[in-house]
Amino acid sequence: MIGCRIFPHRISDGPGNMALDEVLLDAVGDDPTYAAFRTYSWIAPTLSLGYFQTIAAAEDDPRWRGVPLVRRPTGGGALLHHHELTYALIVPRDHPLSRRSEDLYRSVHLAIANLLESQGLSASRRGEAEVAQTDVTKPFLCFADRNAEDVVSGAEKVVGSAQRRRAGAILQHGSLLISRSALTPELPGIAELAPVDSDPLAWASLLGRAIPAALNLNSIDGDFSSDLLQRADALAFDVYRNSSWTRKR
Numbered sequence: 523m524i525g526c527r528i529f530p531h532r533i534s535d536g537p538g539n540m541a542l543d544e545v546l547l548d549a550v551g552d553d554p555t556y557a558a559f560r561t562y563s564w565i566a567p568t569l570s571l572g573y574f575q576t577i578a579a580a581e582d583d584p585r586w587r588g589v590p591l592v593r594r595p596t597g598g599g600a601l602l603h604h605h606e607l608t609y610a611l612i613v614p615r616d617h618p619l620s621r622r623s624e625d626l627y628r629s630v631h632l633a634i635a636n637l638l639e640s641q642g643l644s645a646s647r648r649g650e651a652e653v654a655q656t657d658v659t660k661p662f663l664c665f666a667d668r669n670a671e672d673v674v675s676g677a678e679k680v681v682g683s684a685q686r687r688r689a690g691a692i693l694q695h696g697s698l699l700i701s702r703s704a705l706t707p708e709l710p711g712i713a714e715l716a717p718v719d720s721d722p723l724a725w726a727s728l729l730g731r732a733i734p735a736a737l738n739l740n741s742i743d744g745d746f747s748s749d750l751l752q753r754a755d756a757l758a759f760d761v762y763r764n765s766s767w768t769r770k771r
Contacts, residue, residue, distance in 0.1 A: 525556050526740060536592030551614070601682070623692075
C-alpha cells in the first residue's frame with residue numbers, strides 16, 4: 523500500500539498556496555513511493571484562474587477589481603476562494619487511479635459525496651445525463667460550469683476539481699464550497715443547503731481521512747520541512763508573484 527503524507531492545514535496567499543502545491547508535486551514525482559494530501563485556506567478572498575483562462579476574462583468583470591488574482595498550474599474554470607476549503611492531492615504515477623484522469627476525479631468525488639451524505643447533506647456525482655450536450659461556451663467560474671464529475675446537491679455544484687499531470691505524478695486541486703460569498707451570491711455553499719458545519723477546519727480534518735482511505739492510501743503524518751518551504755518561497759517569487767505568469771494568456 524502506498525503511503526500518503528497528510529500535511530497540516532495552512533493559510534497563505536495565492537502565490538504561496540500554488541507554489542507549495544507545485545513543490546509537493548515535484549516531491550512526489552521524485553519519490554513515487556508516497557502520495558501527498560493537504561488542505562488550505564486563503565489570507566484574503568482570492569480569484570484563481572485556471573491555467574488556460576485569459577486574464578481579460580477576469581478584468582472584464584468589475585466585481586473582481588481589487589480582488590487578489592493568481593493563476594493556477596491546473597486547468598478548469600476560475601475559483602473565488604472565500605468561504606470554501608481547498609484541497610490538493612498528489613498521486614504518484616504508479617497508483618492505479620493516476621492512469622486516467624476520470625478515474626481519479628470519480629474516486630475522490632465519490633469519497634467527498636459520501637462524506638457529505640454522512641454529515642447530512644444530500645450529494646452525488648452529477649453524471650453525464652445531467653450535462654447539456656449543447657453547452658459549448660464554458661462559464662468563467664468553475665462553480666457555474668457543468669461537468670459529469672461534479673459533486674452536486676440537488677441542482678447546486680458544491681465540489682469542483684482540476685488536474686495537472688507531469689511525468690512522475692498528478693496533482694488534483696479541488697474546492698468544497700462551504701458558504702455563499704457576497705461576491706458570488708448566485709452560488710450557495712453546503713451551509714446554505716443543509717444544517718452542516720460551516721467551519722473549514724472541521725471539513726479539513728474529515729477530508730484528510732476520507733480521501734486517502736478511498737484511494738487505498740496509508741495515511742502518514744506529514745511535515746513541511748524547511749527545505750520544502752524554502753523551495754516553495756522561491757517558486758512563488760519566481761513564478762506565481764510574477765506578472766508574466768499571471769498575465770501569460
